[in-house]
Amino acid sequence: MKQIYTFGGQRAQRNLTLPDIRAAKAAGRKLSQANALEVAEAMAVAASGVDMMSVTSLRYDEARAVAPHIYTIATIGAPQFVTEDDMLREAFRVAIAGADAIYTIRSLKIVEMLAREGLSVQGHVGLVPRKSIQTGGLRAMGKTAEEALSILQDIRRLEDAGAVAVEVECVATEAMAEINRRTSLVTHTIGSGSGGDVIFLFTADITGDTPSPARHARAFGNVLSLRQAMAAEREQALNAYAEAVRTGSFPDAAVNVAMSPGEHGRLCEALDRLRPIHE
Secondary structure: OEEEEOOOOOEEEEOOOHHHHHHHHHHOOOEEEEEOOOHHHHHHHHHOOOOEEEEEHHHHHHHHHHOOOOEEEEEOOOOOOOOHHHHHHHHHHHHHOOOOEEEOOOOHHHHHHHHHOOOOEEEEEEOOHHHHHHOOOOOOEOOOHHHHHHHHHHHHHHHHHOOOEEEEEOEOHHHHHHHHOOOOOEEEEEOOOOOOOEEEEOHHHHOOOOOOOOOOOOOOOOHHHHHHHHHHHHHHHHHHHHHHHHHOOOOOOOOOOOOOOOHHHHHHHHHHHOOOOOO
16 A cells, blocks of 8 residues: 555555556556446445546545545546536545546546646547447447557547546557557556556446446356346335235234233223213
8 A cells, every 4th residue: 555645635545656557557567447336336346456446526425435545536527517617626626535536538628727737637539438429329449540540649639638547448459459559648448458558347347237238348247136136035025015914914923012911901991991082
């Protein structure tokens, strides 16, 4: 663990720092990354051997609370934070709270603005799902030399804007390997083979919790079947409970509380002596 101060000036520990990640790139040592959409996933990622985690900025605080030491990238959603002021304010908020890097799909101008403030910024090239209408739908990128060169140029523009890392999604394996040798950025790849520096996969895909996973995903667990079994068991239990109430078999002596011996009789005698309220 490395001792650090966060952007907000708080003492903390991290499993990785940016120089560690760059050293791994230089040495050809692959790092792993998973995301967290909920607290349970953040806890699981932090407890595992995964090297780094990404989480939406909107859930950053609760994720950091249960995963205090793992290198964490805060994803700032384009739809939620529209203006430059919105982006800067949210980036500062999560950086002050301890985010180690800021991810955005926004313009080079936004990347440059955040980088100028001393933040570690990660961009996105290749298949950018939210921009897929502009690039021909959800498809693999970089299958031609021309398109691969275009992706490299996008990466170099991010370099010039001051980014430290880039997510490269669904790019042909050979193209990714060649591109990675020609950029100083740390490449976080998903669906782009093993040519990147950090191999990224969604936690739901890793754990087998996705009904229809992407072609590039591999399940290393079977959480979906367990979740489905739990749902079926929950429904069965509720049905059995409702039936027991209807038939009068619940509540029964096993769960009921009885009066002390002789007290029921004394209660009935006392009730018999009571004058009716409306007499």
